[in-house]
Amino acid sequence: MPDHPMLEYGFMRHAFAAAGIVAVLGGLVGYFLVLRGQTFAGHALGHVGFTGATGAVLIGASPFSGLVVLSVLAGVGMGFLGERIAERDVAIGIVLALALGFGLLFLNFYTAFASEAVALLFGNVLAVDARTAFVLLALGLASLAGLAMISRPLLFASLQPEVAEAKGVSLRLYSVLFLGIVGLATAGCAEIVGVLLVFALMVGPAATAQRLTHHLGWGILLAPGLALAEAWLGITMAFYTNWPSSFWITSLSAVAYLVAVVLSGRRSAAPARSR
Amino acid sequence: MNAVEFSDVTLAVGGRTVLVGASFAVREREFVGVLGPNGSGKTTILRAVLGLLMPWRGSIRVLGRPPSRGDPTIGYLPQVRSNRAGMQLSGWDFVAAVHRGHRLGLPFLDAVGRREIARALDRVGAADLARRPLAETSGGERQRLLLAQALVGRPRLLLLDEPLISLDPHHQAAVVALARSVQEELGITVLFSAHEINPLLGAIDRVLYLGQRQAALGTVEEVITGPVLSRLYGMAIDVVHLHGRIFVMSEGQDMERDAHRHYEAHHAGPSHA
Ligand SMILES: Nc1ncnc2c1ncn2[C@@H]1O[C@H](COP(=O)(O)OP(=O)(O)O)[C@@H](O)[C@H]1O
Ligand SMILES: [Mg+2]
Numbered sequence: 001m002p003d004h005p006m007l008e009y010g011f012m013r014h015a016f017a018a019a020g021i022v023a024v025l026g027g028l029v030g031y032f033l034v035l036r037g038q039t040f041a042g043h044a045l046g047h048v049g050f051t052g053a054t055g056a057v058l059i060g061a062s063p064f065s066g067l068v069v070l071s072v073l074a075g076v077g078m079g080f081l082g083e084r085i086a087e088r089d090v091a092i093g094i095v096l097a098l099a100l101g102f103g104l105l106f107l108n109f110y111t112a113f114a115s116e117a118v119a120l121l122f123g124n125v126l127a128v129d130a131r132t133a134f135v136l137l138a139l140g141l142a143s144l145a146g147l148a149m150i151s152r153p154l155l156f157a158s159l160q161p162e163v164a165e166a167k168g169v170s171l172r173l174y175s176v177l178f179l180g181i182v183g184l185a186t187a188g189c190a191e192i193v194g195v196l197l198v199f200a201l202m203v204g205p206a207a208t209a210q211r212l213t214h215h216l217g218w219g220i221l222l223a224p225g226l227a228l229a230e231a232w233l234g235i236t237m238a239f240y241t242n243w244p245s246s247f248w249i250t251s252l253s254a255v256a257y258l259v260a261v262v263l264s265g266r267r268s269a270a271p272a273r274s275r
Numbered sequence: 276m277n278a279v280e281f282s283d284v285t286l287a288v289g290g291r292t293v294l295v296g297a298s299f300a301v302r303e304r305e306f307v308g309v310l311g312p313n314g315s316g317k318t319t320i321l322r323a324v325l326g327l328l329m330p331w332r333g334s335i336r337v338l339g340r341p342p343s344r345g346d347p348t349i350g351y352l353p354q355v356r357s358n359r360a361g362m363q364l365s366g367w368d369f370v371a372a373v374h375r376g377h378r379l380g381l382p383f384l385d386a387v388g389r390r391e392i393a394r395a396l397d398r399v400g401a402a403d404l405a406r407r408p409l410a411e412t413s414g415g416e417r418q419r420l421l422l423a424q425a426l427v428g429r430p431r432l433l434l435l436d437e438p439l440i441s442l443d444p445h446h447q448a449a450v451v452a453l454a455r456s457v458q459e460e461l462g463i464t465v466l467f468s469a470h471e472i473n474p475l476l477g478a479i480d481r482v483l484y485l486g487q488r489q490a491a492l493g494t495v496e497e498v499i500t501g502p503v504l505s506r507l508y509g510m511a512i513d514v515v516h517l518h519g520r521i522f523v524m525s526e527g528q529d530m531e532r533d534a535h536r537h538y539e540a541h542h543a544g545p546s547h548a
Contacts, residue, residue: 035360035364036360149380151380151382152375152376152378152379153377153378153379155376156372156373156376156377158360158361159361159369159372160353160369160373160376160424162354163373163376163424163425164376164377166322166326166327166344166345166353167345167376168344168345169377210363211363214363214364214365214407214408215364215367216364216365216368216371216382219364
């Protein structure tokens with residue numbers, strides 16, 4: 001692999017590094033999102049992040065900083081609102097549409113930014129420069145460390161909230177911390193596949209993993225593994241075909257999920273189920 | 276020492292008083308049925324014992340100490356919710372999540388932890404069951420797994436909140452028998468809440484009956500009587516014994532059964548916590 005012609009290009013090395021760390025983080029975060037039934041958060045934070053990115057350009061900051069700040073803030077806010085928000089899907093939908101609307105308005109004030117806006121919406125991992133790759137690596141490693149630290153109480157709070165509460169686990173604290181990390185992961189994924197396709201990198205591999213195994217330990221390995229494979233394979237195919245990498249990553253994500261649905265459907269239909 | 280002691284306790288949730296000036300004491304190694312119609316405060320009392328709800332007045336002692344959140348001597352099986360997360364995971368993972376679940380770090384158990392989970396599962400005969408995802412277990416099997424969860428950490432007091440809801444009579448009897456055998460084997464105290472007295476007859480030592488913000492603790496013969504229940508329901512109640520079963524009747528209606536039916540209808544929706 002080190003001698004591979006693909007890796008002679010600096011932009012390819014940056015793409016592989018950035019996509020690698022983001023995919024591992026996204027896959028893990030996604031696993032907990034699927035477990036908690038909060039997959040909409042991945043979608044929602046991406047939309048809000050778009051507004052942050054375009055808004056940042058308007059005030060002269062970098063789009064990525066706006067993307068990170070607003071998705072993390074939105075995640076933390078969602079964590080504070082907690083359960084109440086889960087039952088308000090209409091309200092959420094309206095707020096998200098509003099967020100995208102504002103993003104579009106900001107874009108309107110700053111038309112020179114239009115081509116970058118497409119990259120923001122659909123991603124362009126091959127355009128990631130060395131500095132961005134380094135920032136993503138640092139953010140990704142910090143988020144992974146944070147997630148590793150809270151993963152045990154987070155799992156407890158996700159699976160058995162009442163018991164966890166009785167055992168002294170603050171449900172709100174872990175909800176806020178987790179959704180803050182989801183915000184970071186969303187911003188990272190948006191940099192790779194764009195705000196509209198975050199679902200493919202974050203939730204797709206995690207949902208696939210949960211279809212394939214009932215065991216937490218395997219799932220926690222499989223979800224980031226699949227995300228990484230889909231991201232790297234997607235970039236490789238983009239290199240050889242000249243088609244957009246986001247197209248390949250979303251396609252691989254969808255195919256993997258379909259295969260898992262078929263496989264798990266066949267397994268649960270089998271009469272001699274293990275007892 | 277008493278396992279649970281309420282002295283002149285007043286409890287309120289969301290500005291409404293649920294219990295006023297109640298005093299009773301559950302002894303150690305007792306198996307007590309906590310009964311009362313829907314909304315009478317069964318869950319609230321268990322939450323107060325767990326230290327999740329401070330009394331407005333009076334004092335509560337749990338195994339000689341004031342209640343404290345995170346007390347490792349208490350095992351808790353909460354009332355079932357229909358929209359449980361992570362049902363695709365195996366029963367083993369559900370039970371294992373409880374072991375030191377409040378500590379920071381990765382969610383993987385060491386050999387000691389895995390033995391502890393295996394021991395809890397064996398105790399309720401759910402070792403095989405635990406390999407299946409929770410989504411593929413029946414109501415009775417699920418309660419068995421969740422009882423194992425409550426036994427992790429070797430508690431001295433078990434709080435079981437309505438483990439019989441939505442089970443048929445056969446499985447209800449199995450869950451009651453299992454809880455009783457675990458209680459005897461481990462020599463621990465159990466508070467077991469339920470809507471209806473009949474599944475618990477013969478298994479419980481005493482009954483704590485709730486209603487009209489009052490509580491009465493005593494043997495079935497002492498508490499399940501016309502005068503006591505008339506006070507707790509706030510209406511004239513007749514207690515009818517028939518073929519070894521007990522019916523709590525008011526003007527020809529079976530109060531416990533009707534309470535249950537309303538409850539089921541009320542809680543059938545998927546979004547109710
Ligand atoms: N979160 C809450 N907010 C407001 N009132 C509540 C809440 N939880 C319970 N209650 C009220 O407290 C009373 C006792 O409820 P609960 O302890 O759940 O009864 P039970 O478990 O016997 O059905 C009920 O009248 C219920 O309406
Ligand atoms: Mg209750």
